[in-house]
Structure formats: structure tokens, C-alpha cells
Amino acid sequence: MNFALYRLCFTTFLLFNFVALSQTKDSIPRKKITIPRIVEAPKIDGVLNDAAWQNAPIATNFVERQPNNGKPIPDSLQTDVKIVYDDLGIYFGATLKDPEPDKILKELTERDGIGNDDFFFVLLNGYNDRQQSLQFIVTAAGVQYDAKMTNGNEDSSWNGIWYSAVKINENGWVAEMFIPYSEIRFPNKSVQVWGLNMEREFRRKRTRYSWSPIDNSKGAYSIYDGEIYGIENVQAPTRLSFQPYLSAYVNDYDGKTETILNGGMDLKYGINDAFTLDMVLIPDFGQSKFDAEVLNLSAFETQYEENRGFFTEGTELFTKGNLFYSRRVGGNPSKYPNLSESEEIKNYPTSVALINAFKISGRTDGNLGIGIFNAITEKTYAEIQDVTTGETRREVVEPLANYNILVLDQRFGDNSSISFVNTNVLREGYFRDANASGLYMDLTNKNNTINYFANAEGSWVMEDSTKFGMEGNAGISKINGSHRLSGEVDFRTQDYDINDMGYSSETNYIRYGAYYGYRYLQPKGNLNNLFLNFNVNYTRRLKTDLYSNFLFNFNSSFTTKEYLGFGGGFEMTPFGTNDFYEPRVKGKYLQVPDYYNVWGWFSTDYRKKLALDVNVDWYKYNENGRDRFIFELGPKYRVSDKFKMFFNTAVTFSKNEDGFVGISNDDIIFGKRDRNTVVNAVESQYIFNNKMALNFSFRHYYSEVAYSEFFTLQPNGELLENSFYSENRDATYNNWNIDLRFSWWFAPGSQLTLLYRNAMESFVNDSRINLSNNFNNLFDKPSLNSISLRVSYYLDYNRIKGWVGNRSKANPVGFNDSKIPRQRKYDKLKKL
Known part of the structure; x- marks a missing residue:
């Protein structure tokens, strides 16, 4: 990358800010x-x-x-x-x-x-x-x-x-x-x-x-x-609440049944009028929604949605800058065991238990937001067996670890902020430690017409030595009127790595981007709204400098007066792509031919009992027989105001794609493969009333991969046929999940959940399996059957005081006793 150019962009950005902030503000009637x-x-x-x-x-x-x-x-x-x-x-x-x-x-x-x-x-x-x-x-x-x-x-x-x-x-x-x-x-x-x-x-x-x-x-x-x-002389009550829970699980897997009883508590405490402490003691996430697992053949790990309540609620400060991927806390162990030739893994844990976690967040009267997050995970072992002697041993794959975040977010004006974020992971002993810091500026001029943004981030990973990487971006956007414009530049160095507490995939690039958009601000003709977007991106490798990709994209969205939504778009890479990531080796790249991509979609009026979503997406590569076709269908039917059903199916057919296979004798092996994926999901809900519901969800994911020939990657990114490589790389993967959940909000903040869960998966080194044999393979695998009950009860400190003392004299909501008679305060509560 030309860092002088980046510094010039950054300096220009700062000058724009000073000009913008000096403009006269439009009067906005309030x-x-x-x-x-x-x-x-x-x-x-x-x-x-x-x-x-x-x-x-x-x-x-x-x-x-x-x-x-x-x-x-x-x-x-x-x-x-x-x-x-x-x-x-x-x-x-x-x-x-x-x-x-x-x-x-x-x-x-x-x-x-x-x-x-x-x-x-x-x-x-x-x-x-x-x-x-x-x-x-x-x-x-x-x-x-x-x-x-x-x-x-x-x-x-x-x-x-x-x-x-x-x-x-x-x-x-x-x-x-x-x-x-x-x-x-x-x-x-x-x-x-x-x-x-x-x-x-x-x-x-x-x-x-x-x-x-x-x-x-x-x-x-x-x-x-x-x-x-008109609001005067009011005081925030003592903000202290407890949410104890009890849970019970009966799990049956591969003929073995276990019963688990858990108990714990969430705590919230208002440190003052602005700041709140949230703490989870002895957490239990056993009833979290299942992950939509996939067969991942890409160079990067799959990023899953967070489903644990503690990590989703009140985390807007901690997501500043995208340095925090909460699935890292209690996720996969950070180390794989060292094995001798006669050893094999008998049990390798897929997750690490969370001991406890807390977060403190709030905002001062001067609009400074402060967030502190801390979590501790327990020491975790893998079990290893010697196949010749039968002896087993344990090896630490994740030590006692501490995860913490500090966020400072200063807001000013109507729509501007400057933020600092630091994340840190400390592991006991000689395991890997990591730190990442970021500075973020998001500034809008006083007329709310121009937005300027920039960020700079650094990552430090300490293992055998210290690895340092950085990323940054700067840009400007016109954010008013029918015509919208933006331009930006961003880069990441080769050693940028925030994956101990965040998520980063592509590195070692500089990218220049521009956008133009047009929209209706008022309905016109038969359209309620219209959006047209044009995007251009140009990407190069930083070290060593090499062209990567030039991409043009157009997309559109329309909504009629009858609320039929439809749209489509077109994308192309006219000069092809040099893919730096698929070879999985630094300095190597794969030549990918140019493609064009067209798509279209429509969505019917959701006010109707029957609604339908359809999406069609087709990629055509400049290579004989190579393309990818995606079709999605999602009907929704509302039987009544209480009962509704959703169905979604998505199919992907990819032909003659080039994919990484492995490394053999220092050669990087690629394969020509066909891949077919089908995902079916069904959900239905019966809502008894506004506090009680029954929810059923089912998902079946199927993906098969069939290889036809193999190649060796050349230094210039081309593929040379390899007739000696003969390993079977064909695969078929199935993932099956059923959840049947009954929920009852029996009191404010209090919930009872009864859940039945069935899950199974299969992986075989074969493809082109007929439907019957595929399901026979799946149902022959061990399945998890689980029934669980979880009850949580919300307890407010101010109400507890009323229970402990004389109700007629209690202060049930914790405000200043000098304001009104106590009996009157209690009467108010009863009327709720």
C-alpha cells in the first residue's frame, strides 16, 4: 500500500471535518x-x-x-x-x-x-x-x-x-x-x-x-x-434486581441418558443514575437457539449469530468498531493437542465453560459513554488415548482465561461521536494472549447533509513472539436528498488478527470504494418507494503489491402502492480476480475467471393471510461449464391471529468450481468440484395470549461435494493438472434440528420455558447418494434427544423491601419518602 496516499486521505478527511463543523446549522423545529x-x-x-x-x-x-x-x-x-x-x-x-x-x-x-x-x-x-x-x-x-x-x-x-x-x-x-x-x-x-x-x-x-x-x-x-x-424533582429509584433461575435437563445421546440440574442468577445494579452493572453468576445457556450449521469449505471460519441473552442485551457500546465477536467467549478451545504417532483424540471439547461474566455500561451527563466487559472461562482438557496400550491422558487445550473490553464513546452534536475500544484476552501459562485497540470517528455536519468517518485499529498477538497488524479506513458520504454519494478507502495489513475476541477474515489488502444511490422521498405513480444503488470497488494486495479485484454492482428495490416488493441487480468482475485466501498459504494466489451475476426477487403483501418471498440468483463465469444458481422460496401463511406457519427452502447448485483440497509434498492441491446444497426450514407458532406461546422450528441442511479432477497451484495462480493425486475428497453432510418450545411470561420479567430438542448430523466421504440412502445414513447416526425446563423469576429490590417489612409502610419503588405518603405509593402499585 502507498501509505503516503493513505495519510493524504486521512489529512483531507480531518480538513473536511473542520469545515463541516463550522457550517451553520439548519433550524429543526422541535x-x-x-x-x-x-x-x-x-x-x-x-x-x-x-x-x-x-x-x-x-x-x-x-x-x-x-x-x-x-x-x-x-x-x-x-x-x-x-x-x-x-x-x-x-x-x-x-x-x-x-x-x-x-x-x-x-x-x-x-x-x-x-x-x-x-x-x-x-x-x-x-x-x-x-x-x-x-x-x-x-x-x-x-x-x-x-x-x-x-x-x-x-x-x-x-x-x-x-x-x-x-x-x-x-x-x-x-x-x-x-x-x-x-x-x-x-x-x-x-x-x-x-x-x-x-x-x-x-x-x-x-x-x-x-x-x-x-x-x-x-x-x-x-x-x-x-x-x-415539566418533570421536576424526581429521583431514579434504587435500580437493583435479581433474576434467579432453576433449570433441569434430561439428555439422551447414543443410548446414554444423563440428568442435569442447574441453578444460578443474573443481577442488575444501578451504580448511579447513568451506569448499570449486569452480572451473570453460574450461567446456563442450554436453551439457546441452535446454530444454523453448514459445511464450510471456504478459507474462513463460519461466523454464527449470538443466541445467548447476556451477550445480546445492552451490548450496543461493546459492538463499536466490530472488535467484539461474543461467540469467542466460551467458544472453541484455542489449542489442539500434541499427539504422538500412536495417539488419537478420544474427546475434544467443542466449547469452553463460562464461569461468570459482568458488564458495566452507561453514559455521563456530558454524553461520554463508558463500557466495561469482563468474563472468565474455565480450564478445559482434551482426552487422548494411546491406541497401542489403551492408556489415556488429558491435555489442557484452553487454560483459565480472562476476556475484557473497555469502550469510551463521546457523543456530540446531533449525530457525531468519537470512540475508543480496547479488547484484551489473557490466558494462564504459556498460551496465546491478545490485545486489540481501535479509534473511531463518525462526524456529521451541522446541516445533517454530510457524514465523515474514519477509524484506525491495531492488533497484538503474543505467543512465541509478538505479531502486530493494523487496519484503517476513511470516507465521506452525502446523506441527504434523493441523490446519495459516498467514497472511502480501507486497508488491512497481513498480520492483522483480532480473532481471539473479534472476527476478522480477509487481510493484506487495500480497497477503494464509491457509491451512488437514488431514492424516492415521496410516492410517485404506482410506487411507494424506489431505491437504486451503484457500487464500484477496486482491491489490491498490499504485500507484495498485486491486483486483486475490480467489481461493479447495481441493485434496486421497489414497493408498489399495493405493497408488492420487487427488485434485482447485476454484478460483474470484468478483469477476473486474484484470490489470495483460497490457497491457504501466504504469498500464493489463485486466478479466478471473470463473472457476471444477475438476480431478482419479489415479496408479496404481508397483510394478506398468504405471503410469499422468492429470490433467484445466477453467477456465470468465463469458463466452460462453470456457474452457480441459487433459488429461495419462502411462503408464510397466517391461519388466524393466533396460529401461523412459515416455510423456507433454499437450493444452491454450483458446477465446476475450483476449491482448495490440501497440501501434498509442498504442493497446493486444488480440485474441480460440483457442489449441491439444499436447506429446508419450517416454523409454526401458536400464540395463546400475549404472555403464552408454543413455537415449533425445524431445519434440515444437506450439502454434497463431488470432485472430478485435481490440480497443482502454480506460482502465477494458474492450475496445472495433477494426475497423481487420488485421495477421495467427496463428501455429503447432513444437519438436522428440531425445537419445540413452550414459553410463558407468568410475571413481569419472569419466564417459564419448556423445550424439547432433537438434533443429529452425519458426514460421509461419498456423494451422489440417493435420497433414501442419504436419510438412512443420517438416521443411523446417534441423535440427541433433550427435554429441559427453565424457570426464571424477576425480583426487584424495592418490592423485596415491601415483602420483608410492613406492606403499608414499605417503599415499593424506592423514591424519596418525603414526596407523598407511603400508603398512597403502595396503592399506586396495586393498580398496576
Whole structure:
């Protein structure tokens, strides 16, 4: 790489920032509402007849956000929201008119799910920084959904404890909410000013209306928050909660049955008004969703989705910069055993047990976000057997290890931040240690029209010696109007490695990219929206310099007035590709012929009982007989508001691809292969009510690989036929999973889950197996059958105090006792 060029780009980037930040800011009108303190709390029942609502101010005059941005809400859908507060929290009473209340859409889903539903939601920002809000949604079916929204990006893994009720009446429907102060973060001030927005989804017409108008031509959603005034002299309660759990498993595998009993606890503690400690003690992730495992023939490991709740909830700070891949914590051991010629592995663990973990996160009044994460995993052994003597021994493949992260994230302006992230892995003894640090800048000018971004990261791996690598990028984007533009440059050195706590794949490159996009800001003709995107990327190898790839991409998306979605695109690499990764040896590369790729998709209206998603994707290479075809079909059928079914099938047929096989006598061996993959998945849900659900999911993955001839990789990247290599590399892999889960949210924050799981897999060195024999091979393998029950119960410190002491004198929600009589406070709680 020409580092002088990169320094020039970086300097130019900084100059752009100084110019941008000096621009005059457009005035963005912010709606305001001043709310009163009440003495007697309303009953949360979906009926606004309590005294507290009589003289409450009304937030009204909602404005359409989608699809006709800026259009006033029609009188037939008038939406009025009353807002009041007391020493416990803030209350919302929304009256949502509907001329045909019998047609209000109210599909039942599990908590944190939205189906074919009308819904009402509130966005609250206690720090009024127009960057991060808490989102509270209730559907017309009474289902709760909550999330953290940061600059328009939603994190639904966050779960709060709040109260809501809905009721459909002759004029439409009513949504009533109570949000305790324990769920909101706000500064320790006598006078509060919070950011607020509210929205209503009118599902029959798929229109969305917001209280504070949103301009979709520029800026993120959150910069258009309105403001709440009038909240004074309130105190956040003691934020301390416990969630103990008990779980029991009966597992049967290969004729052996074991019973496992677990117990542990999650803890949350509000260190102060801004910072929270989350800790998991004796964790149990046995009921996590199964991984969608695949037969991986690529040069890089498969990156799986995180399904463990502790690692998904409240982690928005820790994902800054993508240095943290949480599956590393408790993932695969870091070492493979040293074996003698007569030894073999008898048992090699696929994961490492987590002893405990905690995270501390929050944001100061000066908008500095601080995050600290720490986890400890236990020493793990592999069992090794001598095949001649039968003796066994154990070898450490993962020592006691500590994983930690520090994040500092300073926000400023409406949409800008500078962040520092450090990750560190320390392993006991002479095992590998690692450290990675990154500095990130994301700056938006005062007009919210131009975004500038840059980052620089370094990685250090300490094993026999220290290995250092780095990556960086810088770019600029026009983010307003119908026409959007961006350009950037990014690079990674050969030794960049964050894989002890993060995930990195491609290294040793510099890439230049440019983008142009066009979109409709308002519906036109028969289209509600239109997106056209053009992308160009040019990549070279850094060490030693060599052309890698030039790629052009066009893609499009359209939605009609009838909500039929469709689109497609085209991609090409006109000069072919030099692939540095497939040979698996530094300095080597494989010549891949140029290709063109076309695709198309469509999606029908999800308001209908039957909906359908279809995707077709075809790659054609400039090589005789080489192509890849992908077809996906996903019908969805809603039998009723309680029962629905989903089916998805995906097939991939790849012919005459060149793939790495192995290394033989210092030769890098490649094979010409055909690969066929079929994935079928079925899911059905029966939702009894807004707290109880039965969910069935099934996935079968099948992939076969058949080799026709073998080659030796040449220094110039070409392949020379190798007639001496004759190992059988054909393979067929099956993976089968069934989950049947019953969930019951029997109290706020408390859940009972009963799960039946069946799983099996097979791998054979054969291909072109007929359907019957393939399933015979699969069902002949040992299968896991597991039944588990897990019960967790949410305990709030303030309620525990009420249980321990005299209920009439207890302080059940932990606010200042001097504010109102204790009996009145307890009466409020009973009405919830």
C-alpha cells in the first residue's frame, strides 16, 4: 500500500471535518409539551376515565412519516396522547381513532414480536441528546415490544419492565402505558428536559404517523425528537434486581441418558443514575437457539449469530468498531493437542465453560459513554488415548482465561461521536494472549447533509513472539436528498488478527470504494418507494503489491402502492480476480475467471393471510461449464391471529468450481468440484395470549461435494493438472434440528420455558447418494434427544423491601419518602 496516499486521505478527511463543523446549522423545529405531576396514579387498564387524565395536556396533530412524508394525519385517524408523571414514573394514554374498529389488525405474537398489527409506540431520551432513545411499543393485541434505538438503529435485545394495556372500543382503540423511572436513564438534575417522539402504525393502509414530524430527506430518525418539559424533582429509584433461575435437563445421546440440574442468577445494579452493572453468576445457556450449521469449505471460519441473552442485551457500546465477536467467549478451545504417532483424540471439547461474566455500561451527563466487559472461562482438557496400550491422558487445550473490553464513546452534536475500544484476552501459562485497540470517528455536519468517518485499529498477538497488524479506513458520504454519494478507502495489513475476541477474515489488502444511490422521498405513480444503488470497488494486495479485484454492482428495490416488493441487480468482475485466501498459504494466489451475476426477487403483501418471498440468483463465469444458481422460496401463511406457519427452502447448485483440497509434498492441491446444497426450514407458532406461546422450528441442511479432477497451484495462480493425486475428497453432510418450545411470561420479567430438542448430523466421504440412502445414513447416526425446563423469576429490590417489612409502610419503588405518603405509593402499585 502507498501509505503516503493513505495519510493524504486521512489529512483531507480531518480538513473536511473542520469545515463541516463550522457550517451553520439548519433550524429543526422541535415539538414541545409540558406535563403535570399527578397525585393519584391512573389504573393501567386501557380506559382513560381516571382523574389523573382529566386535565392532562394532549399531544396531537400527528404527521405522516411513511409513505407520504409530511402529510397531516386524516381526521378519521385522529391520534391524541395524554401524558402525566408522578414520583414513580411517566404515564401515556393514547386515543387512536379508527372509522372501522372491527377491522383493527391485532395479530398475537410472542413478546418483542410485531406481526400484522396496529401499534403505538413511545421513544424516550432522558439525556435529550437526539442520538439514543428507549422504545416502548404496544400492539393492538396487547403485546409489548421494547428496544434501544441509536441513530435510527434498533437493538431489540434490551428488555425493560413496564406496564401497558389496550382496549378496542366503538371509536377505535386506546393504549395506556406506565414506564417506571427504573427503566429510563436521565441526569441527576432537579429540572428534566427529555427527548420524546411517538408514532402510530395504521396497518390496514401501512401508514405510519409521528407526533414530532420526521424529514426523511436527511438525518437519522432520532434527530427529530420533540421535548417534554415539566418533570421536576424526581429521583431514579434504587435500580437493583435479581433474576434467579432453576433449570433441569434430561439428555439422551447414543443410548446414554444423563440428568442435569442447574441453578444460578443474573443481577442488575444501578451504580448511579447513568451506569448499570449486569452480572451473570453460574450461567446456563442450554436453551439457546441452535446454530444454523453448514459445511464450510471456504478459507474462513463460519461466523454464527449470538443466541445467548447476556451477550445480546445492552451490548450496543461493546459492538463499536466490530472488535467484539461474543461467540469467542466460551467458544472453541484455542489449542489442539500434541499427539504422538500412536495417539488419537478420544474427546475434544467443542466449547469452553463460562464461569461468570459482568458488564458495566452507561453514559455521563456530558454524553461520554463508558463500557466495561469482563468474563472468565474455565480450564478445559482434551482426552487422548494411546491406541497401542489403551492408556489415556488429558491435555489442557484452553487454560483459565480472562476476556475484557473497555469502550469510551463521546457523543456530540446531533449525530457525531468519537470512540475508543480496547479488547484484551489473557490466558494462564504459556498460551496465546491478545490485545486489540481501535479509534473511531463518525462526524456529521451541522446541516445533517454530510457524514465523515474514519477509524484506525491495531492488533497484538503474543505467543512465541509478538505479531502486530493494523487496519484503517476513511470516507465521506452525502446523506441527504434523493441523490446519495459516498467514497472511502480501507486497508488491512497481513498480520492483522483480532480473532481471539473479534472476527476478522480477509487481510493484506487495500480497497477503494464509491457509491451512488437514488431514492424516492415521496410516492410517485404506482410506487411507494424506489431505491437504486451503484457500487464500484477496486482491491489490491498490499504485500507484495498485486491486483486483486475490480467489481461493479447495481441493485434496486421497489414497493408498489399495493405493497408488492420487487427488485434485482447485476454484478460483474470484468478483469477476473486474484484470490489470495483460497490457497491457504501466504504469498500464493489463485486466478479466478471473470463473472457476471444477475438476480431478482419479489415479496408479496404481508397483510394478506398468504405471503410469499422468492429470490433467484445466477453467477456465470468465463469458463466452460462453470456457474452457480441459487433459488429461495419462502411462503408464510397466517391461519388466524393466533396460529401461523412459515416455510423456507433454499437450493444452491454450483458446477465446476475450483476449491482448495490440501497440501501434498509442498504442493497446493486444488480440485474441480460440483457442489449441491439444499436447506429446508419450517416454523409454526401458536400464540395463546400475549404472555403464552408454543413455537415449533425445524431445519434440515444437506450439502454434497463431488470432485472430478485435481490440480497443482502454480506460482502465477494458474492450475496445472495433477494426475497423481487420488485421495477421495467427496463428501455429503447432513444437519438436522428440531425445537419445540413452550414459553410463558407468568410475571413481569419472569419466564417459564419448556423445550424439547432433537438434533443429529452425519458426514460421509461419498456423494451422489440417493435420497433414501442419504436419510438412512443420517438416521443411523446417534441423535440427541433433550427435554429441559427453565424457570426464571424477576425480583426487584424495592418490592423485596415491601415483602420483608410492613406492606403499608414499605417503599415499593424506592423514591424519596418525603414526596407523598407511603400508603398512597403502595396503592399506586396495586393498580398496576
